[in-house]
Amino acid sequence: MRLSTGLTWIVLAGVAVAIYRDPQLKTLPATWLTEAQQMITSHQATQSSDQTADTTSSTTSSSASSSTSTSSTTASSDATPIESNVQGKTLATTYYYHFKDNVPTAVRQEFERAVATYNQTGIVKLVAGTGTTKQNQITFFVYHKAVDQQTAQTIELGYGGPNIIEQTGWGAYTANHAKAGINVDYSASIKQSVATHELGHALGLDHSTSTTSVMYPVDQGVTTLSTADINALKSIYQN
Secondary structure: OHHHHHHHHHHHHHHHHHHHHOOOHHHOOHHHHHHHHHHHHHHHHHHHHHHHHOOOOEEEEEOOEEEEEOOOOOOOOOOOOEOOOOOOOOOOOEEEEEEOOOOOHHHHHHHHHHHHHHHOOOOOEEEEOOOOOOOEEEEEEEEOOOOOOOOOOOEEEEEEEOEEEEEOOOOOEEEEEEEEEEEOOOHHHOOHHHHHHHHHHHHOEOOOOOOOOOOOOEOOOOOOOOHHHHHHHHHHHOO
16 A cells, blocks of 8 residues: 555656646646546545554453253253354354352362363363463353342352454454353352353353253253254354
């Protein structure tokens, strides 16, 4: 762009000098001069537009869901959905995961089992560590959220979801800085099925209507990914 910009200005400057020095050229119709001015204005606008297009920008989006505990007989063979902010994104298959300092050993063990479940698919690779800003990360945490069990039909066992980081322009990248947590106000939440469900959200899986899916929103004790769960992972990480 710099080379073509210099040549354009040299040509336009030459025309201006010729008009100034040659008496015959001074009599050129005013429309010719107007067109020359329009060319300069148009070039300046184009140059400004190019500079804007080269500007690096960053956007962040996030999504999260929770699992609950109650009884249900609903079943469906529907495909496991994908979180809306993950759809259409190109993500690396490797994730670096770490635990918040206050995560108790019992919760860590359940999340480690969940990690092994997803690693066994061969679709994603979850590695202990922190990773860099440009790499996929998962933070495991715990929290407290009590509900009035006399009025509430369900209780929240966990919370998790993807957080997509995108940078465009020079050094462009897309990464998922996700999180997955367990509500330690209830002992029923500290189990592998809940950890697997919340980790599924972190990786981009949304709630399923199938009770055989680890992503069914009401805990069924399922710890093995269904065919629909695996296909959903493939659609995210093997696109």
